[in-house]
Amino acid sequence: MVNIIWLSMILIGVIYGLFTGNIETINNTIIDSTKVSLDLFMKIFPVVAIWMGIMEIAEESKLLQKLSNSLSPLLTKLFPEIPKGHESLSYIASNVIANMFGLGSAATPFGLKAMDSLQKLNKKKDTASRSMITFLVLNTSGVTIVPTTIISLRLMYGSLEPTKIVGACIISTICSTIGGLIVDRLLARRYKN
Amino acid sequence: MQGGIKINFISNLIIPLIVVITIFYGYRKKVEVYDSFIVGVKKSFGMIENLFPTLVAMIFAINVFTNSGILDLIFKVLSPVISVFKIPIEVLPIALIRPISSSASLAYLNNLFEKFGPDSFLGLLGSVMQGCTDTTFYVISLYFGCVGIKKIRYSLFAGLMADLIGMVASILVIKAIFAS
Known part of the structure; x- marks a missing residue:
């Protein structure tokens, strides 16, 4: 699946670029892509490093445990396969909360940690488990309450009501999260065998 | 302010x-x-060890795809279909690119703000579309890449469906706000 998507994106891009005389751009893009990736990596890594340090303290002091306990009735319903009180639940809870407040930089390290601990529960190490996919859907549906980037962009363009979108964002996010979780449930049932 | x-x-x-x-x-x-x-x-x-190779692979493919200019062709092909559903064509690029690249769709949102203003119908709709979804492709390759998952099963489909539902919801919500 990944192989086909990856291959076809590159093939389509190169062939289309060739036919429209865009091949120089493609050429530069290919050479440039490792540099762009490295830039992104350098952006992610320091943030992950500092949050992993903070998280370690939160873990040892059982603060994370406390946090996930407050959300656990909801989480155990969403993730029936995770044993109660497992560490991954506290990371998932922290990731969701960080996402809600638009703290993308903090959410990513929590999410990576959550994935890491979900992988420990996973029986087939190269295949995504059901809990992992549910977690991803929860993430990609964008549980954001305060979309900080957009608000500041709106402010930049002289919006009179930069925060006017917050209510609409919350409603749309709830729709996409619930809808995504339903799709996830249905597919999980179909793929069970 | x-x-x-x-x-x-x-x-x-x-x-x-x-x-x-x-x-x-x-x-x-x-x-x-x-x-x-x-x-x-x-x-x-x-x-973070597994992260760099995944990032290179993903950004390589995404950038070749988006920089080839094929997206403009896709918009042209899709716009008659879209206008049947009374969906404003101007926000189509945001809806299509948002799951692939956050920075690219943010650039389109910039254009919308410049052309129509952030408080216009299109400006608001674009803001909500950008805000209520996430970069599905990026999230999947990042999270699965770091633990070495190769078979992603139905995750991409489920993630994209969530995006689609969010996009449709944002159109309905903004239409309702503007109608009132």
Whole structure:
């Protein structure tokens, strides 16, 4: 699946670029892509490093445990396969909360940690488990309450009501999260065998 | 303006507050906070090890695809179909690119703001579309890449469906707001 998507994106891009005389751009893009990736990596890594340090303290002091306990009735319903009180639940809870407040930089390290601990529960190490996919859907549906980037962009363009979108964002996010979780449930049932 | 500044202040306050509370709470619970911090940072190297190859692979494919200019062709082909559903064509690029690249769709949102203003119907719709979804492709390759998952099963489809539902919902919500 990944192989086909990856291959076809590159093939389509190169062939289309060739036919429209865009091949120089493609050429530069290919050479440039490792540099762009490295830039992104350098952006992610320091943030992950500092949050992993903070998280370690939160873990040892059982603060994370406390946090996930407050959300656990909801989480155990969403993730029936995770044993109660497992560490991954506290990371998932922290990731969701960080996402809600638009703290993308903090959410990513929590999410990576959550994935890491979900992988420990996973029986087939190269295949995504059901809990992992549910977690991803929860993430990609964008549980954001305060979309900080957009608000500041709106402010930049002289919006009179930069925060006017917050209510609409919350409603749309709830729709996409619930809808995504339903799709996830249905597919999980179909793929069970 | 006042509201925006307030929100900025609050959002700038959240992270320092979380940091202080976590460290102080740890200290009260007799955790050796300094040593524990170091252990945590050390662990981050192991976790991030798989990340770079995944990023290179993903960005390589996405950039070749988007920079080839094929998206313009796709918009042209799709716009008659879209206009049947009474969906404003101007926001189509945001809806299509948002799952692939956050920065690219943010650039389109910039264009919308410039052309129509952030408080216009299209400006609001674009903002909500950008805000209520996430970069599905990126999230999947990032999270699965770091733990070495190769078979992603139905995750991409489920993620894209969530995006689609969010896009449709944002159109309906903004239409309702503007109608009232």
